[in-house]
Amino acid sequence: MRFQGRTADLALLDKRLRVVRDAVATTPGQAVIVTGRRRVGKSRLVQEFCDRSGVPYVVFQASRGRNPAAERADFTAALAQSALPGADLVAGAAGADWNQSLRSLAVAVPEREPSIVVLDEVPWLVEQDGEFEGALQTVWDRYLSAKPVLLLLVGSDLSTMEALQEYGRPFHGRAARMLVRPLDPGDVQEMTALEPAEAIDAYLITGGFPEIVQRWKPGIDRKAFLEDQLGDPLSPLLMAGELSLLGEVREPSHSRSALEAIGTGERTFSTIANRIGAGEPIPSGTLAPILTTLTAKRIVAVDTPLATRPDTKNKRYRIEDSYLRFWLTFLQRGIAEVERGRGDLVAARIEQSWTSWRGRAVEPLVRVGLARLLPDERLPGAEFVGGWWNRQNNPEIDLVGVDRERPAATRIAFTGSIKWLENDLFGKRELEKLVAGSMSIPGREHATPLVAVSRAGVEESLPLAATFGPDELIKAWRR
Structure with a gap:
């Protein structure tokens, strides 16, 4: 299948390879930790980059739960079968430990020409x-970093990958970090050939996950896409959510219950605790570490209100990516119906x-989009x-x-409201509600500019500093 999107990610990797090629860093070799949520397309991105690079490379993907000796044997075999110039020198080599196996890698990569080494599922x-x-640290310091090699360490467990860089860990300070996100709304529009408003709908459903977006036939509307996917029990739209969660969260568990509670609309600590406990709230000492772990894995996001007076305890929880939110809300309980041929019931719900x-669901996307459009002369001082x-x-x-997020803003740059309906304009009633509600925000002044974001448009002659619609939001990812 043709590779689409990821222009910025490919450019970033290519820039690191140019550093190796041009020998402009303190060491010839460069290492990058490439991480991101499961099924976001990291492995496909890295493979595409290697194929386009024009330099010899090797890609090794680990297997979960494998015997270490068998894993090292497969690693050496992958080296011997690769296009690295020294591949024949390591054929048949058997490393008694990872130190020896990685030293074989140092033998296989060229001395003077650039090469790429990918270790996937680190x-x-x-x-x-x-x-x-x-x-890895020993062989990198003694052998690999002295050669013009780009080492890519790829993994989906965000907490483990970030821990590789922590102070006191062997590889600390030796690698840059790259976070691979899902396809952005601009990529989704390009791949689906939809108008901006419909492309945003497509993004909210697919979350920008490539395997799902690629199933969206160009030009078809939301209802047609869902009808097609809900007629196939093996469609990525149905299966990716469960596969993603199985890689991150045990089932059954309190963590899974917490995700299901948040995914179906619970946003506060107390309501999540009540939902998990079925009326008897689970102890805060049990729930707090669960939410901390889910946040560290970037599955759950935590929002706090922005104002000139901090309120860090007033948290609201949400599922980080919109596809998983959509899956937990609508698809998880509908899989059995799709399997017995009643996807129409799921579509109706x-x-x-x-x-x-x-x-x-569109609110977090709008906030990110507006932030990407800043600075805007109509909204002076707005940075977050x-x-x-x-x-x-x-x-x-x-x-x-606001002008800054932490510890608190010093100035409210604007307040705004979102109206995301098919045909209803943002009008006087919505403006009056915005004005009345904004008066409660600490730091908001009478002259603070007002902003409207509307799918259908805005009534004329309203005293708004700026208005935004689907076109402007999509352009935020085209800049």
Whole structure:
């Protein structure tokens, strides 16, 4: 299947390879830790980069739970079968430990010409053998970093990959870090050939996960896509959510229950605890570390209100990517129906709740999009975009632009509201509600600019500093 999107990611990797080619760094060799959520397309991206690079490379992918000796044997075999100039020199070599196996890698890579080495699923190598990290550091320092090689360490377990760089760990300070995200809304529009508003719908459903976006036939609308996918029990739209969670969270577990609670609309600590405990809240000492772990894995995001007075305990939880949010809300419980040929029932439930679900799901995307459009002369001083709410969620302001996030803003640059309906314009009623609610935000002044974001458009002559619609949001990812 033709590779699409990822222009910025490919450019970033190519830039690191140019550093190796041009020998402009303190060491000839360069290392990059490439991480991101499962199924986001890291391995496909790295393979495409290697194929386009024009230099010899080797890609080795670890297997979870493998015997370390068998893993090292496969690693050596991959070296011997690669296009690296010294591949024949390591054929038949058997490393008694990772130190010896990685030294074989140092023999295989060329002395003067650039090459690429990819170790995929590094967390599984770390899990298998406690000596792997130390061996990697030793061989890198003594042998590999002295050669013009680009070493890419790829892995999906974000907490493990980030821990590789922590102070006190063997590989600390030796690698740059690259986070691979899902395809952005601009990529999704390009691949689906949809108008901006419909492309945003497609992004909210697919989350930008390549294997799902590639199933969206160019030009077809949301209903047609869902009808097609819900008629196939093996479609990526149905299966990717479960596969992703199985790689991250045991089932059944409190962690899985927490995800299901958040995915179906619970946003506060207390309501999540109540939902998991089925009326008897689970102890905060049990739930708090679960939420911390899910946040560290980038599965759950935590939002706090933006204002000139911090309120860090007033947290709201949400599923980080919109596809998993969509899957937990609509698809998880519908898989059995699809398997017995009743995908139409799932489609009907989606359609019934689509407008309300989309209205909430689009908010994080709008905030990111507006932040990407800054600076904007109509909104002076705005550098960060979030929202604001009190403990009772009354009022709840969709958009707040500030000059800084932490420890607190010193100036409110704008407040705004989102109306994401098919045909209804943002009008006087929505403006009055925004003005009244904004008065509660600490630091908001009478002259603070007002902003409207609307799918269908905005009524004329409203006293708004700026308005944004689907076209402008998509352009945020085209800049």
